[in-house]
Amino acid sequence: MLLEGRDITKAHGTGEGRVEVLRGVDLAMRPGESVALTGESGSGKSTLLHILAALEPADSGHVSLGGQDLGKLDDRGRAALRRRDIGLVFQQFNLIPSLSVADNLAFQARLAGRHEPHRIAALAERLGLTSTLSRYPEQLSGGQQQRVAIGRAIAARPRLLLADEPTGNLDEASADGVLELMRELVAETGAGFLMVTHSERLARRLDRRLRLHAGRLA
Template sequence: MLLSVSDLHKSYAGPDGHLPVLRGIKMLLARGETLALTGESGSGKSTLLHIIGGLDQPDSGIVAVDGVDIGAMDDAGRAGMRRDKVGVVFQQFNLIPSLTVESNIGFQARLSGRLDQNWIKELADRLGLSAQLGKHPEQLSGGQQQRVAIARTLAAKPALILADEPTGNLDEETADKVMELMMTLAIETDSALLLVTHSHRLAGRMGRRLHLRAGQIERAEE
């Protein structure tokens, strides 16, 4: 199993004491699978995604990626896991402004030592970015920037793709195109895709769906 989450708890300190965000989450995800995580604001979707991506740490519970418990890793170990196994697509793109589009796309692939220039070229072609490779992110539109962020993740061929509202800033038509492409490419690279979204329409296109409410899985749909 590529991803295994069991009995995951997380809370944040607030003015009224500790506020539980995740309460006993359990989930599994295999290679080639697609899973949508839905829920209202504050239900804990992003926190779960961040913990799975090694960006945050749980209070208790186990998150194992490729059989390795990331909770037992130190900072450098988690960084290595993010570099080698996980790719995250953020809603706010979070491109590196000082690098060109081409360098942004190849960034994680080069970090993980999996740079494949032909694959990057193909990705750029299929995402309509070939003409933008020499530009800097600030010179691109929002849709273009989002496609660069997706390309960056796919270029590294990570085992697990985590996407946090990747089309939240795009119009419906563009969002559909981008999602279609991302799913196709994820399947082609035999990656697992975990998508956090508000959109039931987008969630409906995933293989499975988990609905979160108040930090717990309310229902699971196939």
């Protein structure tokens, strides 16, 4: 099993302001599998994604990636896991504005010690970014920026690609293109792919769909 989560709980706030976001979530993913995580706003989708990405810890429960228990990792260990095994794609792209497209594409691969220039060049061509490599993020359209973010995540050869509303800022046609690209790339690398989305239409195009409702998987 690539990813396994058991009885994950998470709450935000304290006292009367305490909100239980996740109330015992169980999930599992195999390598190469693509999964859509849907649910209404506030259902806990992003929180679950952050916990699976080792960005924040669960209050209780167990999460493991490739057999590694995330709960036993300290900050440095979690950082190393994100660097080497996880690719993240955000709704807001989160590119580094002062780096060129080429540098952004290569960035996580360099962090992970897996920088392969020819692979970056191939990815850029695949993503349709060859002509924009020397530009800066602010000079690109939203769709182009998201493709750079995907390329950055894939270039590091992650075992798991996590995407939080990656098409939320894109029109329908661009969104379809971006999703198709992600599917193809993860299929080529054999990575698992979990995508948080509001769109039922996009969710249907992945292998499996999980629906989060009131902090539990429905």
